[in-house]
Amino acid sequence: MDVFISGVGMTKFGKSTEPLESLMAEAALGALRGAGLEKVDAIYTGVMNIEEFVGDSNIGVLLVDTLGLSGIPSTRVETASSTGAGAFQTAFYSVASGHMKNVLVVAGEKMTHLTTAKTTRILSEVIDRSERRYGATMPALAAMIAQKYAWQYRLSSPALEEILSQVAIKNHFNGSFNPFAQFRKRISFEEYLRSPIVSYPLRLYDCAPITDGAAAMVLTAEPTDVKISGIGHATDTLAVRHRATLTSFNSTKEAALRAYSMAQVNPSDIQFAEVHDAFTPFEIIGTEDLGFFPPGKGGNALRDGVTGLRGKLPINPSGGLKSRGHPVGASGLAQLVEIVWQLRGEAGEGRQLKKAEIGLAQSIGGLGNNNLVTILERRDRRKTVVPGWELRYRPEIRSGKKASDPSLEEGVGILETFTILHSPPEGFRSPLSLGFVKLKKGGRIMVCNPEYRLPEQLKIGKKVYVFTREGLYVFERRSFWSRLKQWLKGR
Amino acid sequence: MDVFISGVGMTKFGKSTEPLESLMAEAALGALRGAGLEKVDAIYTGVMNIEEFVGDSNIGVLLVDTLGLSGIPSTRVETASSTGAGAFQTAFYSVASGHMKNVLVVAGEKMTHLTTAKTTRILSEVIDRSERRYGATMPALAAMIAQKYAWQYRLSSPALEEILSQVAIKNHFNGSFNPFAQFRKRISFEEYLRSPIVSYPLRLYDCAPITDGAAAMVLTAEPTDVKISGIGHATDTLAVRHRATLTSFNSTKEAALRAYSMAQVNPSDIQFAEVHDAFTPFEIIGTEDLGFFPPGKGGNALRDGVTGLRGKLPINPSGGLKSRGHPVGASGLAQLVEIVWQLRGEAGEGRQLKKAEIGLAQSIGGLGNNNLVTILERRDRRKTVVPGWELRYRPEIRSGKKASDPSLEEGVGILETFTILHSPPEGFRSPLSLGFVKLKKGGRIMVCNPEYRLPEQLKIGKKVYVFTREGLYVFERRSFWSRLKQWLKGR
Numbered sequence: 008m009d010v011f012i013s014g015v016g017m018t019k020f021g022k023s024t025e026p027l028e029s030l031m032a033e034a035a036l037g038a039l040r041g042a043g044l045e046k047v048d049a050i051y052t053g054v055m056n057i058e059e060f061v062g063d064s065n066i067g068v069l070l071v072d073t074l075g076l077s078g079i080p081s082t083r084v085e086t087a088s089s090t091g092a093g094a095f096q097t098a099f100y101s102v103a104s105g106h107m108k109n110v111l112v113v114a115g116e117k118m119t120h121l122t123t124a125k126t127t128r129i130l131s132e133v134i135d136r137s138e139r140r141y142g143a144t145m146p147a148l149a150a151m152i153a154q155k156y157a158w159q160y161r162l163s164s165p166a167l168e169e170i171l172s173q174v175a176i177k178n179h180f181n182g183s184f185n186p187f188a189q190f191r192k193r194i195s196f197e198e199y200l201r202s203p204i205v206s207y208p209l210r211l212y213d214c215a216p217i218t219d220g221a222a223a224m225v226l227t228a229e230p231t232d233v234k235i236s237g238i239g240h241a242t243d244t245l246a247v248r249h250r251a252t253l254t255s256f257n258s259t260k261e262a263a264l265r266a267y268s269m270a271q272v273n274p275s276d277i278q279f280a281e282v283h284d285a286f287t288p289f290e291i292i293g294t295e296d297l298g299f300f301p302p303g304k305g306g307n308a309l310r311d312g313v314t315g316l317r318g319k320l321p322i323n324p325s326g327g328l329k330s331r332g333h334p335v336g337a338s339g340l341a342q343l344v345e346i347v348w349q350l351r352g353e354a355g356e357g358r359q360l361k362k363a364e365i366g367l368a369q370s371i372g373g374l375g376n377n378n379l380v381t382i383l384e385r386r387d388r389r390k391t392v393v394p395g396w397e398l399r400y401r402p403e404i405r406s407g408k409k410a411s412d413p414s415l416e417e418g419v420g421i422l423e424t425f426t427i428l429h430s431p432p433e434g435f436r437s438p439l440s441l442g443f444v445k446l447k448k449g450g451r452i453m454v455c456n457p458e459y460r461l462p463e464q465l466k467i468g469k470k471v472y473v474f475t476r477e478g479l480y481v482f483e484r485r486s487f488w489s490r491l492k493q494w495l496k497g498r
Numbered sequence: 499m500d501v502f503i504s505g506v507g508m509t510k511f512g513k514s515t516e517p518l519e520s521l522m523a524e525a526a527l528g529a530l531r532g533a534g535l536e537k538v539d540a541i542y543t544g545v546m547n548i549e550e551f552v553g554d555s556n557i558g559v560l561l562v563d564t565l566g567l568s569g570i571p572s573t574r575v576e577t578a579s580s581t582g583a584g585a586f587q588t589a590f591y592s593v594a595s596g597h598m599k600n601v602l603v604v605a606g607e608k609m610t611h612l613t614t615a616k617t618t619r620i621l622s623e624v625i626d627r628s629e630r631r632y633g634a635t636m637p638a639l640a641a642m643i644a645q646k647y648a649w650q651y652r653l654s655s656p657a658l659e660e661i662l663s664q665v666a667i668k669n670h671f672n673g674s675f676n677p678f679a680q681f682r683k684r685i686s687f688e689e690y691l692r693s694p695i696v697s698y699p700l701r702l703y704d705c706a707p708i709t710d711g712a713a714a715m716v717l718t719a720e721p722t723d724v725k726i727s728g729i730g731h732a733t734d735t736l737a738v739r740h741r742a743t744l745t746s747f748n749s750t751k752e753a754a755l756r757a758y759s760m761a762q763v764n765p766s767d768i769q770f771a772e773v774h775d776a777f778t779p780f781e782i783i784g785t786e787d788l789g790f791f792p793p794g795k796g797g798n799a800l801r802d803g804v805t806g807l808r809g810k811l812p813i814n815p816s817g818g819l820k821s822r823g824h825p826v827g828a829s830g831l832a833q834l835v836e837i838v839w840q841l842r843g844e845a846g847e848g849r850q851l852k853k854a855e856i857g858l859a860q861s862i863g864g865l866g867n868n869n870l871v872t873i874l875e876r877r878d879r880r881k882t883v884v885p886g887w888e889l890r891y892r893p894e895i896r897s898g899k900k901a902s903d904p905s906l907e908e909g910v911g912i913l914e915t916f917t918i919l920h921s922p923p924e925g926f927r928s929p930l931s932l933g934f935v936k937l938k939k940g941g942r943i944m945v946c947n948p949e950y951r952l953p954e955q956l957k958i959g960k961k962v963y964v965f966t967r968e969g970l971y972v973f974e975r976r977s978f979w980s981r982l983k984q985w986l987k988g989r
Contacts, residue, residue, distance in 0.1 A: 008595070049731070058549040064623035065578040065736065065864045072736040072900045078752055080731035081868070082584050085574040087556040093573050097588055104499070104594035132555035240571035245556065245563040261569055373556045377572070409563045
C-alpha cells in the first residue's frame with residue numbers, strides 16, 4: 008500500500024526554555040493542523056536519549072498526554088542520531104500494512120540545558136565501549152575519518168580545510184534563509200578560520216551545534232501531493248576500527264541501494280538532498296556514498312557550486328544540521344520536513360528550489376552505523392521508469408565485521424589516521440592524540456598518546472610502535488631503543 | 499498480509515554477569531535457530547532504559563554487531579515496561595506491510611548490577627513528574643490502586659490480603675515448573691505473610707523482582723503453525739490522578755478491544771493468558787479489564803481455581819512476571835514466547851496446558867498507561883467465526899484527561915486511597931504516607947504526610963484537610979483549628 012504525507016510541523020531550532028514535550032507538542036499540532044486532523048490512529052515518537060538528557064522516561068505517553076490525546080497508541084523509536092528518520096520509517100510500515108490510516112510522527116530532543124561536557128559524554132555513549140575508553144568522542148572519530156579521506160585522495164591540509172570550510176559556509180548561507188534555523192548568520196572563510204579547533208582538523212564551525220527542537224509529520228494512506236517512494240536502512244559495525252573502509256559509510260550505501268531500488272530511481276534522478284552534515288566531512292562523504300559524485304570527487308562538486316542553492320544538485324537547502332541545528336532525535340525528521348516544503352514550493356524566498364519534484368534525505372545514526380535514506384516525490388512527478396529500467400547505482404559494498412582486538416604487549420604498525428582532540432571528555436588530558444594503527448601482524452587498533460600535541464608531530468602512513476599501558480594501546484613514532492638512546496644521549 | 503511466528507528464544511531470567519547485548523544475542527540466536535535462518539530482513543530491539551541501566555546507547559547497532567550481522571537494519575522500540583510487546587507489534591507491521599519477509603524481535607534488560615535504590619529511581623522515571631516529586635514509586639501507586647479496589651468492592655483488609663497472596667502463591671507454583679524462571683521456589687501463605695511490606699498493603703511477594711534477561715522471536719510472512727491474530731495498543735494519562743477510574747486500566751480495555759476485533763474472537767474464546775503481574779493486584783484487575791471476569795470478580799475466580807494451571811482459564815502458566823522475573827524491556831516478549839510454547843505443546847512437564855489453541859498476552863507500560871494486548875493462535879485452530887459474528891466484549895471505556903492541578907492554599911476533600919511506603923526513593927523519609935484526595939471543589943490531587951506511619955491512622959472515604967507546604971499538598975485528618983485546640987490543651 009502506498010503511503011503519503013499530509014501535514015508537517017516544526018519548532019524553531021535553537022536554545023529553548025520549553026520542556027521537551029512542549030516542543031514536540033508544538034511541532035505535532037502544526038502537523039495535525041496541516042493534515043486537517045484532530046486525531047490519528049497511532050503516534051510514533053523519536054527521541055534519542057530523553058533518559059539522560061531530561062531524566063524522564065515513557066516519552067510516548069508523556070507526549071500523547073501533553074497533546075490531550077490519551078488513548079491513542081504511542082510508541083517510541085530510536086536509531087541513535089538518525090532517530091527522526093527511524094521513527095518515520097517505522098510509521099511508514101504501520102500505514103503500509105493497511106492497519107493504520109493516519110499516523111503522526113514526532114521527533115525531538117532537548118539538550119542545551121546541560122553543560123557541553125555532560126552533553127558530550129551522553130552523545131559519546133553511541134560509540135563502541137573500547138573506543139570510548141580512549142576518550143574518543145564523535146568529533147574525534149569524524150576528524151580521523153576526515154584525515155584518512157584527505158590522505159586517500161591526496162588532499163593537502165589547506166585543500167582539506169578549503170573543502171570543509173566551504174561546506175560550512177554554504178550551509179550557513181542556506182540557513183540564513185531558514186526561519187527555523189538555529190544560526191541564520193552567514194560566515195566567511197576568515198570567520199571559519201578563527202573558530203577554535205575541536206579535534207584537528209575539525210573546527211567548531213565543522214560541527215553541528217547542540218540544539219533543542221522538534222519536527223513532526225502525518226503519514227497517511229490517503230493520496231496527497233507528496234508520496235514516500237523509497238526507504239532504506241542499514242547498519243555497520245559499532246566500532247569504527249572494525250570497518251572495511253574509513254572513507255565512506257557502508258551503511259549509507261546499503262540503505263541507499265534499498266531506497267533507490269524501491270523508488271525505482273537513480274541518483275541522477277534526485278533533484279536535491281538533505282545530507283547528514285553533523286560534521287562537514289560527512290556531507291562530502293555522503294554525496295559520494297549516495298552516488299551523486301564518484302568517491303573522492305565530492306569536494307570538487309562542492310567547489311564548482313554544483314551543490315549550492317542555485318547549483319545542479321542543491322545539498323542541504325535548509326542549511327543542514329550545521330546551521331539549522333542538531334537536536335539529535337529530531338534531525339532525521341527535520342530533513343524530511345524540508346524535503347516536503349521544497350516539493351510543495353513552500354520553502355520560502357531565498358531557499359525555495361526551482362526544480363523540486365523529487366528529493367532525498369540521508370540520516371546518520373551513531374558514528375555512521377545506523378543510517379537511513381528516504382526518497383520523497385511529488386505524486387504528479389513525471390516518471391521516467393520504462394520497461395527495462397535499470398538501477399545504475401552500484402556502490403562498492405564493503406561490510407565491516409566485529410573482531411576481537413589482537414592481544415598485544417607491543418607491536419609495530421602503520422598510522423592510518425589520527426586527530427588531536429582539544430575537547431576530550433572529563434577525566435582525559437587535553438589535547439589528546441588519538442589514532443588508528445594497522446598492525447603489521449594484521450588488525451586495526453585504536454591508539455592514543457597525550458604527548459603528541461601538534462599535528463606536525465604525526466604523519467599518516469608512517470611506521471609507529473605500539474605498546475600497552477594501563478590497558479590502552481599507546482603509540483610512539485620511535486622504537487623503545489631509539490628513544491632510550493636519545494634519552495641516554497640527553498643525560 | 500498475515501504474519502506468523504517461526505523461531506522463539508529466551509535466556510534464563512535472573513541475575514546474570516553477562517552484558518545486556520550477550521543476553522540479547524543468546525535469545526536471538528535461539529530464535530534464529532528455531533526459524534532455521536542465519537539472516538533476517540530487519541531487527542527490532544526492545545530495551546526500556548539501556549541509557550541509565552547500562553550507560554550505553556545505540557542498542558540496535560550494539561546487538562546487530564554482537565550477532566555478527568552488521569548491515570541488517572536494526573531499530574530500537576520502547577513503550578516503557580511493555581517494551582517487549584511494543585517491539586513485537588512494531589515488527590508485526592513491518593512484515594504485514596509486505597516490505598519484510600523475516601524479522602527478528604529481541605527484547606531485554608540488565609538491571610541487577612545496580613543498587614535497589616538506583617533501580618527504583620530509574621524505574622520511577624516513567625511516573626508523572628508531579629507525582630514523582632511526592633516520592634511516589636511504582637509499588638506505591640500500585641498499592642494505592644489495590645487499596646481503592648478493595649474499598650470499591652468492599653473487601654476487608656484480610657480479604658484483600660488473601661486474594662493478593664493467592665496470586666503470588668499461584669504464580670510461584672506455576673513458575674516452579676519453568677526452567678527459565680528466576681524463582682522456582684513455591685511459597686506458602688505463611689511465607690507470604692513473613693515478606694516485608696514494601697508499600698502497604700503490598701509486600702515484597704506482591705512485587706515482581708529485579709531481573710536480567712532477554713527474549714526473542716522471528717516473525718515471518720511464511721505460514722507457520724502459529725499465527726498473530728490480534729494486536730492492540732492504547733495509552734492513558736501519565737498521571738494516575740488524572741484517570742477516570744483507579745480500579746481498572748482504560749488502556750488495557752482499549753487495547754483489548756482492538757485485539758479482539760482484529761482477531762474476531764471474544765474473551766470467552768481465549769483458553770489461557772499471560773497477564774502483566776508486576777504487582778499482584780494488576781493480575782486481578784487485568785483479568786477483569788480483559789473481559790474474562792466482571793469487575794470486582796477477578797478475586798473470586800482466582801480463589802475458585804479458575805485461573806490455576808488446571809483451571810478453566812489458566813492465567814500466567816509461565817509463573818508470570820512475579821516468578822519468571824521482570825527484566826522490564828523483555829517481559830512483554832517473554833509472555834509471547836510462553837504463549838508460543840504452550841500453543842506448540844512445548845511448555846514442558848507440569849506447566850503444559852491441555853487446551854492451548856489460542857492464547858492472549860497483556861503487557862502494561864508505565865503505571866498502566868502504555869498497554870498492549872496480543873492474541874496468538876494455532877493456524878489449525880477450528881474457527882468459530884460465523885456470518886453475523888458479534889464482538890461480545892463491551893468494556894466500559896473511561897478515558898482520563900490531563901488537567902492542571904487546582905491552585906490551592908488549603909482545602910477540604912475525601913481521602914480516595916492511600917499507602918504507607920516503606921522503601922521511598924533516596925531523599926524521602928520512611929515510612930511515607932501518600933494518598934489521592936478528591937477535592938470538594940473538584941479535581942483529584944496527590945497528597946503526602948510523613949507523620950502517618952500506620953495504616954490504622956487513615957481511612958478511605960473520610961474527610962481530610964489539605965494544605966500546601968514547600969510546594970507539596972500535605973493532608974491532615976483534622977482541621978487546623980482542631981489540631982490547634984488539641985495542641986493548646988496538651989500544653
